[in-house]
Amino acid sequence: MNETIDLMKRHISVRRFGEKSISDEELREILEAGRMASSWKNFQSYSIIVVRSEEKKQALYDLLPQPAILAANVFLLFVGDLNRAGKGVNLHSPTFHPEGVENLLISSVDASLAAQNTLLAAESLGYGGVIIGVLREVAEDLARLFDLPDYVYPIFGIALGEPAQSRPPKPRLPYDNVIFEERYQEQSREVIKEYDKIQKDYAGDRVTTTWSERLADQFSQAENPVTKDYLTKKKLL
Ligand SMILES: Cc1cc2nc3c(=O)[nH]c(=O)nc-3n(C[C@H](O)[C@H](O)[C@H](O)COP(=O)(O)O)c2cc1C
Structure with missing residues (x-):
């Protein structure tokens, strides 16, 4: 363009x-x-x-x-x-x-x-x-x-x-799963599974975990307190 x-x-x-x-x-x-x-x-x-x-x-x-x-x-x-x-x-x-x-x-x-x-x-x-x-x-x-x-x-x-x-x-999530017209549209788990496949096709053997497994690694447990501790120490929290 x-x-x-x-x-x-x-x-x-x-x-x-x-x-x-x-x-x-x-x-x-x-x-x-x-x-x-x-x-x-x-x-x-x-x-x-x-x-x-x-x-x-x-x-x-x-x-x-x-x-x-x-x-x-x-x-x-x-x-x-x-x-x-x-x-x-x-x-x-x-x-x-x-x-x-x-x-x-x-x-x-x-x-x-x-x-x-x-x-x-x-x-x-x-x-x-x-x-x-x-x-x-x-x-x-x-x-x-x-x-x-x-x-x-x-x-x-x-x-x-x-x-x-x-x-x-790297392919991004499909356009319609991220860009919404006029109102928010909650996405189904199928969308996530579909993107796992897209990511797998792209990365092949270079990456051993799926995209959603990486989401789980990040968000399935409480965050590491190290950042909060640092911010508190520096008087930002
Ligand atoms: C805030 C932020 C932090 C990131 N931290 C790391 C990192 O610590 N190590 C790394 O290898 N890549 C890091 N990345 C790169 C992302 O993994 C990368 O942008 C993403 O997988 C998309 O791939 P692409 O940039 O090649 O399109 C970071 C990206 C962002 C935006």
Whole structure:
């Protein structure tokens, strides 16, 4: 249809990278484009920590052994950030209440929109990447590694670099199971089973569990308290 839409529809997460470096100039352009995402009241409640040094990537990998972290040319750590907001608030008010679910949504959504823009900008220059969210499991270690102060929490990172893999894009749920006209339409279990098959056909032997088994892994038990504990410690809950 057009170049932008074609690019978006070609997206795949890339976890293996070649040798080519993203130049400082390209990275700056990628991040400036990423930062043009909309944000709640233009508060831009996030920060991005650029990790290029081998020592920091290694330290990160030691905490979280995902090969894409080590192989990436650049790792971008997206943190939800209400610390800056506190400084603004204190110009006008002695009280500051960053804690709560709504504020977490504000900062997480702002960061997510900027991150998606960033990844897309990188893809438009021929680079690839993967968002890495499991790092929330080691949030406290990350806070130490990156000097994260109160009111700042890691949301995810993006490992970026020259793609060293290609495959067809992963099929999404069928359009009509996600996009509804005028009112919500609850879906049947058949829809889930159908998508399990679509995913199986796509992934073949590369993936040993079905899509719904992965849903069960994630949602059949109470969440790991590590994120809540971290957010409480950083005065966000
Ligand atoms: C918030 C978020 C966190 C993610 N965390 C990880 C991760 O920790 N490790 C990983 O390999 N992929 C991670 N991914 C990538 C997803 O697995 C991937 O986007 C999804 O399977 C769809 O595949 P595609 O991006 O190739 O279309 C994450 C994606 C998102 C949006």
